[in-house]
Amino acid sequence: MLGPGQPPLPPMPPEDQLATMFDQVLKQMDLPVDKMRILKEYNNEKKWKVVVDSQGMNAHVDPASYLTKLSYFLDKKALKKNKKVLGDETSTEVLKHIEISLRTNSVDWVIQFLNPPNNGLQVLVEYMNQLLLEASSQCSDTPTGSSVDCSDHVIPSNSSATSITSSSLFRKNHSISARTTKVSKNVGELEDDVHVCIMCLRAIMNNKRGFELVFADSRAIYCIVRSILHQSLRTKTLVMQMLSSICMVQGGQELVSDAFDQFRLDYRERHRFQTLMYFIRNPPEFHVEFLSSAVQFLDIFSSVEDLNQKVYLQYEMHLLGLDDYIDEMSECMSDELQARMSAYVNGEIDVATLVDDSHQKTRLIEECDQLKGRLSQVKAFFLSQNIFLFQEHLNGIFDYHVS
Known part of the structure; x- marks a missing residue:
């Protein structure tokens, strides 16, 4: 029965066609099992109203x-x-x-x-x-x-x-x-x-x-x-x-x-x-969609361009126990959740490695500077030797012609 101000419904199709259309609508609706069961018990008139609403046949409603x-x-x-x-x-x-x-x-x-x-x-x-x-x-x-x-x-x-x-x-x-x-x-x-x-x-x-x-x-x-x-x-x-x-x-x-x-x-x-x-850590049931979307959100949220901010957000997640959760769920059978967790781990910045690399880079730069200094000294030595030998060679030529 239509309420005041509601437009009339289009003509109802045959019962078998209505059943097919209604089943398609139920598949598209985001409903829990108990409410899905209630909808299935509707009479044909109510089912047709659900189909009409879902298909936007009342699009002319302002x-x-x-x-x-x-x-x-x-x-x-x-x-x-x-x-x-x-x-x-x-x-x-x-x-x-x-x-x-x-x-x-x-x-x-x-x-x-x-x-x-x-x-x-x-x-x-x-x-x-x-x-x-x-x-x-x-x-x-x-x-x-x-x-x-x-x-x-x-x-x-x-x-x-x-x-x-x-x-x-x-x-x-x-x-x-x-x-x-x-x-x-x-x-x-x-x-x-x-x-x-x-x-x-x-x-x-x-x-x-x-x-x-x-x-x-x-x-x-x-x-x-x-x-x-x-x-x-x-x-x-x-x-x-x-x-x-x-x-x-x-x-x-x-x-x-x-x-x-x-x-x-x-x-x-x-x-x-x-x-x-x-x-995330205490769901009432193992709900792959929620867990996957939650881990994905934390991954996207912490994926910022500024490295200092990224490290800060990463440490914030660590304090909350996200790293521990990922370790605990390493044997999870859900490919979707595993993919989300792997994406987060792969995007992490290993601060300890960066610090070690920084120290190593500093040491290598110092060694490089030392080698450059030694190379300069060797070049100067060989240059002075070349000049001395060239001078000796010229003196020999001069003495030969004089004699």
């Missing part, structure tokens, strides 16, 4: 329509006032419509979404920032008997240390969350919304204009960095891949570095990247 709905979730009063406009549509569904449209619609539609007066990136970042602030608030306002300080996200390098994990940032706190009130029945699960927001940002970054806007927006980059605290390894993987993309553009490494500096201050890490390194 970006302002989606952004207006999303803006309702930024203000409780506006949300309450526009309940009839939203119908049964949740924030997660609105975000999914946006993500699908950004990924499948024309470039013109994406530009229209991004440019004034829509300013889609700003609206999306504003909503995402609100989600992350709400998550942090839930983290520090846990009900009686289980008070948790968000600073506990500071993870000791000791992997056996007891501390809260990323899931606590997105824990369902029913006693304080406005997401369970009657007023906000349209509001989806916080962690689902954050994940889809990340997917929206990824779709925006796949557009040249969109990438430029994200690159120029420090709040957007910081929202991506903070999403590393999401409990889903799929979300963490997307975050690592997006940050790697930013680092590969000139000036991007500095932007990501600033964002992680801010993260260290806000979440009271003792060392930068400490939380990320904890997730």
Whole structure:
């Protein structure tokens, strides 16, 4: 059933064709197994709606329509006032419509979404920032008997240390969350919304204009960095891949570095990247994509042109235990992870060897100078000898003619 203001669906194809199209859509969607199972139980009408959304058949929907709905979730009063406009549509569904449209619609539609007066990136970042602030608030306002300080996200390098994990940032706190009130029945699960927001940002970054806007927006980059605290390894993987993309553009490494500096201050890490390194060393399961993308990100981040800075970043990673982790994972059966780790190791600067080479170079230069001095002396000696012999030869010729 369509909500108010939603366009009618195109005619539904035969059931066997619909089944094939729906299976193709499921393969393309970034969904966990449990949610995939729920989608498969949809009736044909709901399946057709999913197919239509994924193929961008509703591309004629103006970006302002989606952004207006999303803006309702930024203000409780506006949300309450526009309940009839939203119908049964949740924030997660609105975000999914946006993500699908950004990924499948024309470039013109994406530009229209991004440019004034829509300013889609700003609206999306504003909503995402609100989600992350709400998550942090839930983290520090846990009900009686289980008070948790968000600073506990500071993870000791000791992997056996007891501390809260990323899931606590997105824990369902029913006693304080406005997401369970009657007023906000349209509001989806916080962690689902954050994940889809990340997917929206990824779709925006796949557009040249969109990438430029994200690159120029420090709040957007910081929202991506903070999403590393999401409990889903799929979300963490997307975050690592997006940050790697930013680092590969000139000036991007500095932007990501600033964002992680801010993260260290806000979440009271003792060392930068400490939380990320904890997730790498202590994943809830062996997730090749996440581990590979995380190691690749650290490799790209530390691959700077300035050798002094490169050595500094390399030592920072060493203190965090990345070298030890690579040694521990040397027998890993994943070719992808092995390739990422090898790339990092091959890019390392062996400072000890450089120092030794420098000392050896200094010694060789001194020896070279000594040899040059001796050579000069030998040349001077032979030159004086040649002059003496030549003079003797001339004297002999002169005496011969005189006599």
